[in-house]
Amino acid sequence: MIAATSFADQDVALFGLGASGLSAAHALLAGGARVHAFDDMPERRQTAASSGIPVVNLKSANWSKFAALVLAPGVPLTHPTAHWSVNFARQQRIPVIGDVELFCRERHRLAPDAPFVAITGTNGKSTTTALISHCLAHAGHDVAMGGNIGVPILDLMPPARGRVHVIECSSYQIDLTPSLDPSIGVLLNITPDHLDRHGSLEHYAAVKERLIAGSRLAVVGVDDGLSAVVADRSEQAGKETRRLCVRHPVTHGVYAQGSMLHVADAGAQREFFDLAPVMSLRGAHNAQNAAAAVAVCQALGLSDKAIHAGLACFPGLAHRMQVVARDGQVLFVNDSKATNADAAERALTSFEKIYWIAGGRAKAGGIAPLAPHFHRIAKAYLIGDAAGAFAETLDGHVPVEMSGALDAAVAAAARDARAETGEAVVLLSPACASFDQFPDFQVRGRAFTDAVRRIVAQASEQETV
Numbered sequence: 211m212i213a214a215t216s217f218a219d220q221d222v223a224l225f226g227l228g229a230s231g232l233s234a235a236h237a238l239l240a241g242g243a244r245v246h247a248f249d250d251m252p253e254r255r256q257t258a259a260s261s262g263i264p265v266v267n268l269k270s271a272n273w274s275k276f277a278a279l280v281l282a283p284g285v286p287l288t289h290p291t292a293h294w295s296v297n298f299a300r301q302q303r304i305p306v307i308g309d310v311e312l313f314c315r316e317r318h319r320l321a322p323d324a325p326f327v328a329i330t331g332t333n334g335k336s337t338t339t340a341l342i343s344h345c346l347a348h349a350g351h352d353v354a355m356g357g358n359i360g361v362p363i364l365d366l367m368p369p370a371r372g373r374v375h376v377i378e379c380s381s382y383q384i385d386l387t388p389s390l391d392p393s394i395g396v397l398l399n400i401t402p403d404h405l406d407r408h409g410s411l412e413h414y415a416a417v418k419e420r421l422i423a424g425s426r427l428a429v430v431g432v433d434d435g436l437s438a439v440v441a442d443r444s445e446q447a448g449k450e451t452r453r454l455c456v457r458h459p460v461t462h463g464v465y466a467q468g469s470m471l472h473v474a475d476a477g478a479q480r481e482f483f484d485l486a487p488v489m490s491l492r493g494a495h496n497a498q499n500a501a502a503a504v505a506v507c508q509a510l511g512l513s514d515k516a517i518h519a520g521l522a523c524f525p526g527l528a529h530r531m532q533v534v535a536r537d538g539q540v541l542f543v544n545d546s547k548a549t550n551a552d553a554a555e556r557a558l559t560s561f562e563k564i565y566w567i568a569g570g571r572a573k574a575g576g577i578a579p580l581a582p583h584f585h586r587i588a589k590a591y592l593i594g595d596a597a598g599a600f601a602e603t604l605d606g607h608v609p610v611e612m613s614g615a616l617d618a619a620v621a622a623a624a625r626d627a628r629a630e631t632g633e634a635v636v637l638l639s640p641a642c643a644s645f646d647q648f649p650d651f652q653v654r655g656r657a658f659t660d661a662v663r664r665i666v667a668q669a670s671e672q673e674t675v
Contacts (some may be wrong), residue, residue, distance in 0.1 A: 211237060212368045214312040215474075217317065218242035218248075221275045223268055223304075225295040226282020229230045233362035234280050234309040235263045246271060248295070281306050283382035287458070288413075298483045304649070306362050307456050308386030309364050310357065310379060317369040321444060324375040328357075328508055330421045331398025331431065332497045335359075338398060338499040339378040341491075343522030345507050346374055352453040354368060357384060374510065381417045394509055395425030396502050398454070400436040401552045426450070429505045431498055433457055446585055452509075455503040456494045458506065468498035483518055489533055491527030493560030529655035531557060535666050538625045542662040545639035546655030551579045554641035558583040561635040565589055565623040566608075567616070567658070570642030572596035577603050577641050588634070589626055591619035595646040616654070620661040636662070 214237040224235050227249040234259065238245050248268040249255050249410050259265045279299040284292050287306065308652055317326060329339045336359050343355040354366040357377035360468040369375060377392075384390060395586040400415045416434045422428040422444060430441040433453040444451040461477050469486040484502060491500050500521060507517045526532055536542070544623035545563075550573050558564065568577065569592045577600055584607040591613045592637060599654045601610050604666050613619035620636070627634040638658045648654040 211240060211314060212316050212366060213240035213366045214238045214316060214364060215241035216244070216312065216315040217277055217447050219244060220244065220277040221274045222278050222280060222281075223248075223271065223273065223295070223299070224280040225249065225293070226267060226285045227251075227258045227263070227265075228282055228284060230309050230362045230364075231282040232258060232261065232263065233364045234282075234312060236261075236307075238280065238588055239263070239310060246276070248411065257506045261403075264488050268298070273298050273304065276302070276304050279304055280312070281305045281308055281386055283308055283380060283386060285384070287385050305388075306386065307388065308383055309362060311388040311389060313363045313369075313375075313377075313390065314387060318389075321369040321371050321373075321530055324371055325393045326368040326369070327374065327376045327394045327510075328379050328390065328392035328421055329396040329398070329427070329502070330379045330381070330418055331396070332401045332418075333550075333556065334398045334495055334499045335378050335396075336547070337496065337527055337530050339376055341499055341521075341524055342506050343376045345503055345512065346510065346637070348520040348523065349507075349512050349516040350575045352512075377519070379421055381414060382600075383629075384417050384421050387417060388423075390421060391424040391426075392421070393425065394427045394506055395422035395430060396429045396506060397422050397437060397440060398431045398498060398502060399434050400440070401434060411436075415417070419443075422449075427452070427509055427601045428453065429502055429509075431455070431502070432460070433498065452505045454498055454505065454675065456497045456501070462592045464501035466494070466501060469497070471497065471501055473504065473508070481515070482523055485521070488522060488524065489532070490524050491521065493531065493556055495556030495560075496531065529651055531560065532655070532659075534659045535625075535662050537666045537669060538628070539630065539634045540624065541633065541665075542624075543635055543637045543639075544655045544658050544662075545637060546644070546651045546658060548639040548641060549573070549643050549651060550642045551575060551577050553582055554639040555583060557637055557639040558586055561637065562586055563588055563630060563632065563634045565591070565621055565627045565630040565634060566614075567591045567593065567619045567636070567638045568640050568642070569593040570601060570629060570640045570644050570648075570654075571646045572642050575580040576600065580641070581607070588630070589623070591623050593619050593647070594642065595642075596642050616657050617661050621665060624662075624665050 224247040352373045358380040359378040432438040452462040455465040532544040623636040644654040
């Protein structure tokens with residue numbers, strides 16, 4: 211754990227007692243702060259109190275005595291309306307910050323030159339964070355990985371000389387980190403998402419840009435227009451900027467042509483690594499993730515040989531283009547993390563003959579943006595609340611089966627995919643949130659994996675009879 215000492219002997223309000231909030235509360239207590247914690251959910255308050263965190267009713271507290279409000283990233287800061295705790299803090303002109311801000315302050319105190327890599331983007335940030343960490347660790351570096359990827363940042367080992375912190379940052383976390391200044395800031399892409407929490411695409415993009423604005427080195431994907439503009443502004447401001455691209459060559463950065471990564475430095479181009487044999491890095495979206503990892507690892511001094519070795523043995527992440535089984539010519543892929551159309555597009559462009567399981571709680575725009583890729587879909591198996599709307603969009607383009615539940619969809623897709631003569635892919639890439647049938651995308655992904663394993667096991671038993 212990292213003790214957060216920047217509020218030692220001061221009173222701090224803390225709202226939101228999920229994983230990151232509990233972590234921040236314990237870190238503040240360890241650093242000598244007087245914590246006054248609260249959550250709107252009684253069960254969370256009870257959990258916090260049982261772990262030794264002082265819980266008070268912040269609605270009736272004296273806010274004039276607080277030095278800061280530490281806010282959990284899932285709590286609305288601005289849109290659709292600011293949370294009541296934020297309004298209380300603003301009335302007293304109290305800064306509203308998050309756990310990443312507490313980390314940044316401790317880094318400044320303990321080891322200001324310790325490498326700190328921060329990664330953001332609408333899609334791909336978890337895989338990129340894990341891939342960078344994997345390459346560094348495989349090369350023998352002391353790596354601490356966390357943030358939005360799962361482990362709260364203050365639960366990691368403290369900043370120290372020689373230790374690299376590789377941190378995934380959501381837009382919510384960036385919004386709560388005024389002193390964010392990573393050694394290397396990575397912005398992969400910007401496409402519409404979380405607009406209910408940011409009010410507009412322009413504000414969402416501006417928040418994302420803040421991550422690289424404070425960095426020493428900016429690594430920026432330029433395949434979408436908004437990110438390309440960010441890269442231009444970064445260079446115009448005189449910041450060292452390396453571009454990532456999977457559509458065309460760049461003069462300073464890393465780009466992909468097909469599965470081949472190329473490194474470009476001041477116009478000089480060279481082939482670097484072929485991703486084709488690495489199943490966990492299949493597809494153009496993973497080429498961008500790998501390009502980012504190459505740029506970061508080179509900047510941190512890894513040799514080409516070390517980076518090659520790390521890329522080659524990357525196991526991938528659960529629920530993100532995760533190959534969970536192969537049954538003859540049928541590949542089963544869990545991409546449950548694809549909770550919007552843009553994320554699902556990355557999976558659809560990675561395969562040629564797809565038996566697609568989609569649906570859940572739809573996001574704005576549905577799956578209409580995926581129309582250019584409908585020719586890759588042999589059949590769609592629709593589940594959840596979005597099934598009807600998705601069926602209308604697919605009508606006349608893709609055969610549809612209204613499966614309703616995930617188990618039924620997996621069984622039907624496996625049946626049809628096995629009838630193919632060549633390679634076929636049963637792909638869960640829902641393009642939807644999970645909340646209509648599952649508590650989160652991880653539970654949805656595990657349900658898919660369990661269903662696939664049952665089907666594969668049944669097929670194996672039948673063959674041996």
